[in-house]
Amino acid sequence: MSILEIVLIGVIVVLIFGGKKIPELMKGIGRSVKEFKNAKNEPPVK
Structure with missing residues (x-):
């Protein structure tokens, strides 16, 4: 994305x-x- 696109979206x-x-x-x-x-770093629930 160019700077112009980011400014336009803003x-x-x-x-x-x-x-x-x-x-x-x-x-x-x-x-x-x-x-x-935080959820990504938690161990999976068994």
Whole structure:
């Protein structure tokens, strides 16, 4: 992906969600990634 594509996607996200919703959205994505990493590192349940 080029820089132009990333900027365009960012502008679209801001237009859709608005500036105030972006921090909440990023926080939710961060929690999801953290949970995924924790679940990946746990031993399988027997």
